Amino acid sequence: MLHRLCATITALALGGCSGPLSTLDTAGPAAASIATLWWAMLAGSAVLTLLVTALLAMAFIRRPRKVPGTSLWIGWLGVAMPSAILMLLLGFALGLGEQTIARPSTKTVTVEATAHQWYWHFRQPGATSAIETQNVLHIPAGRPVDVRISASDVIHSFWVPRLAGKMDAIPGHVNVLRIEASRPGEFEGQCAEFCGLDHTNHRFRVIAHDEAGWATFQLGERP
16 A cells, blocks of 8 residues: 555656646756756755754653753754755855846847737747747747747736746836747747636747748748
8 A cells, every 4th residue: 555655656746747838847958957956956955854854853852961962963953054055055046047147149039929818929030021920939949039028918927837937928018038949849838927817728839940940930931
């Protein structure tokens, strides 16, 4: 019975690590940095949890006299060690954030993404004229894409979990999010901010093309 329970829990836990909206099954550098930070925070929190559990267990153990080394547990392992772990996690997070800051690049593609109730409108330069699509964002694989995000009505949120973090779409304001797909493929995106009755269906797709497919799309043709 115990083995079946452990197997079920393991299967459920691993099942959450994949899927079209998984933040751990990454397909781009920005999403990979976020996943790396998540694993680092999980490891740090696990260490702190074990430490607190050990200290709590020690508190319930009755001792007839003061045990040598108690000050070490309380002062060093109880205060200094958690502080050191938290500072390491903070430094690690700041370092990853510095790596994912959008910097100017000659290879960058710029896309305008406008959120509506309840669809997404995308506009980007083509080879001869601007190309507009609805609920489908086309990007080149292996190149950074700056998405200029705004909204026409209420606050929405642009999120492609396997490519990058999320960014709010605010009426009258433009936020810029850099995404990048490491390889060609299709990736699911969704609105991550409650925006009305049909919020659950406020989704879109991102199609990352290889060089030939991207060239075809730029000509206004569908690959």
